[in-house]
Amino acid sequence: MGLALTILFGFAMLLLIFSFVRMKQLAKKEKKEIDLVSIQLMEEINRLGNQVRNLELDAEIFAKEVGIQTTSSSKRxxxxxxxxxxxxGYSLEGISAQKDLSINEIQQLLSPYVALDGRRKVANES
Known part of the structure; x- marks a missing residue:
């Protein structure tokens, strides 16, 4: 009986050691996968940053070629x-209230970019 208990105890110890080794291997594998995803994410962020910079430069070049006067950064x-x-979907009145500008100023700011229709629904007013 004592021999059986000793064998079972030894087997339990081997299984415990094996489980620790296996957990370390799985942890290393997961860490490698996380590092790979992190690297891919950083590459994507860098690529998107480059695209944004290129778009900003293209817009500036286009504005200069067309002769549009670029506005100050705060006005932009x-x-x-x-x-x-x-x-x-904000109404002109709602935008006017939130930005502390008159409705005419809002219309002047939006006129080059959108065709304003008088039938705009009132939404998201504060």
């Missing part, structure tokens, strides 16, 4: 925000 930000809000 306001135009971008107003245009974004308009495209998301």
């Amino acid at each position: 930000v306001v135009i971008r925000e107003v245009l974004d809000m308009y495209k998301r």
